[in-house]
Amino acid sequence: MQDYCITKLIGLENVIVSNIVETDTHLEILIETKPCHQNCPQCGKRTRAIHDYRLQKIRDVKFREMYTYLILKKRRYKCTSCGKRFYEPYAFLDRYQRHTKRVLQALLVKVRTVNFKEVAKELGLGHSTVIRWFDRYYTYENHSLPRILAIDEFKGTTEKGTYQCVIGDPQGFKVLDVIQDRKLSTLKDYFRSLPTHRVQMVVMDMWQPYKILAQQLFQNPIIIVDKFHYARHHFWALERVRKRVQKSFQDKDRKSMKKLRFLLHKPKEKLTTREQELLQYYLELSSDLKKAYQVKEAFKKWITQSNERNVRSNLEQLYQAMDKSGLDEYQYMKRTFKSWEKEIINSFIYPYTNGYLEGINNKIKVIKQMSYGIRNFDRLRNKVLCSLI
Structure with a gap:
């Protein structure tokens, strides 16, 4: 009963907590699992033969506002049919990782509203680790355009140029994508990769390339200049x-x-x-x-x-x-x-303006200030989209 309460408290099921060591800076929880039959990843036969053990230190989410590590007694099995040696799989740990799955989950949630450095500090991870995981799990692709399209630009900090474009749906109040610059050639390449037949209206500011783009790529669109x-x-x-x-x-x-x-x-x-x-x-x-x-x-x-x-x-x-x-x-x-x-x-x-996108531009400005600028355009784009979608 005591082990059950402890595992429920730390959020780990089917593990045995053998010891908890607390220091001034962090917490170490020693855990192991019960031996059971395993399927060999090479031949598929079941085996219960244990080859050896080793201890692995695994980063976990904070517990009681202290950095927490799981000291896992990892068990390696030996297949009696083909001789393959393999480690036991764990529900809370991905293969080849030294961070629990919930550390990754916490990172992906926190990175929406906090800059990379603060996320790394909060979770006890390296700054480059946070960025690497963010780049791996946050990628977006735009596959369609709305009936009413709004386009505007904001001053960026990336290597692609001074200004980046943001497009959205002023009717559904959605951000669709961020484009690397506002050059006519770049905009044409981007929109040619998407089906444009649905676009009937385009809301824009008084930037001439936007007008040329709408007239050349869309089918007789109604162009609306934002009142501001x-x-x-x-x-x-x-x-x-x-x-x-x-x-x-x-x-x-x-x-x-x-x-x-x-x-x-x-x-x-x-x-x-x-x-x-x-x-x-x-x-x-x-x-x-x-x-x-x-x-x-x-x-x-x-x-x-x-x-x-x-x-x-x-x-x-x-x-x-x-x-x-x-x-x-x-x-x-x-x-x-x-x-x-x-x-x-x-x-x-027509009752459509770029007011929604102007608000999005202000939020993008906050994201850039919070991150002290993001030089990589793809990273800035994914950071904006994951924060605002």
């Missing part, structure tokens, strides 16, 4: 006007104008009385700044009041406001909008 990526063009244009105007002000106004950035972008209806007075003061100092603010209000009206019926007419009104302002900063924005006009209008017709 064209909205920030307006933010950049307004900021360029503010910085240009700010340089022409006197020292007092130039220094205090740093707070104006937040007032310019804050919704007009949410401004306090003091903020309205301050904003009006600066707008009166510069006609260019006043014109830029008027374009900002026109942009806000377009993006908040447009729907699939009036988005095109409202966009034309925004173009007119840009032209009326006469500001060079808005001409680049207008040219960009013109070249992506159809895709921008689609973002008002």
Whole structure:
């Protein structure tokens, strides 16, 4: 009864615990099994003849927050038919291993949320051992694409390039794969290896190779530009006007104008009385700044009041406001909008964005910081997928 309780406590069945040795740093549990008939791996005959014993030290998971080793009295049998000598198999230990199966199980669970170094420290393993097991057991292959495909990039740390691509399903909120870079040739090679007939819509940012890729590889897809990526063009244009105007002000106004950035972008209806007075003061100092603010209000009206019926007419009104302002900063924005006009209008017709992938990019950033960067692309890809799938 006592042996049964001990084996249940340490989670090992059909073993005999002969001794437990505790030191300041670790725990050693001496175990053995009962002799029984074994099948010879060479001829298949059953035998009970014991050839010899030897002790093997095996790493196990922590017990009572102490590093734990199993001191196993390994038994070797001899086949009476063919003379083959072989070790007894154990349910808790794989062949040729010096770590129990549950150490591997714990590693594969912990490595999803913790970096390799911390996993090695927690389990008492070598750093290279953790990486080797991770590379062996975590491999992913993407075999299909969804009806609605989202594509975005993140800044990587691997040897493959500055940027890596991540693709996902914005409808099912799934990460599908990570691609080594965002070059058009690489993307074409990747998607040509997959069946693309299901893809009907592609959500992307305003990176031209993505648009070329979708038009060439998919069958007349509906291309949607993520709202954040064209909205920030307006933010950049307004900021360029503010910085240009700010340089022409006197020292007092130039220094205090740093707070104006937040007032310019804050919704007009949410401004306090003091903020309205301050904003009006600066707008009166510069006609260019006043014109830029008027374009900002026109942009806000377009993006908040447009729907699939009036988005095109409202966009034309925004173009007119840009032209009326006469500001060079808005001409680049207008040219960009013109070249992506159809895709921008689609973002008002269909309810899909890259918001989910932007959240995934933030999680990838945390994974990279937690690991202090991962240079091997395949390892980074598998680490991202095992953490997020």
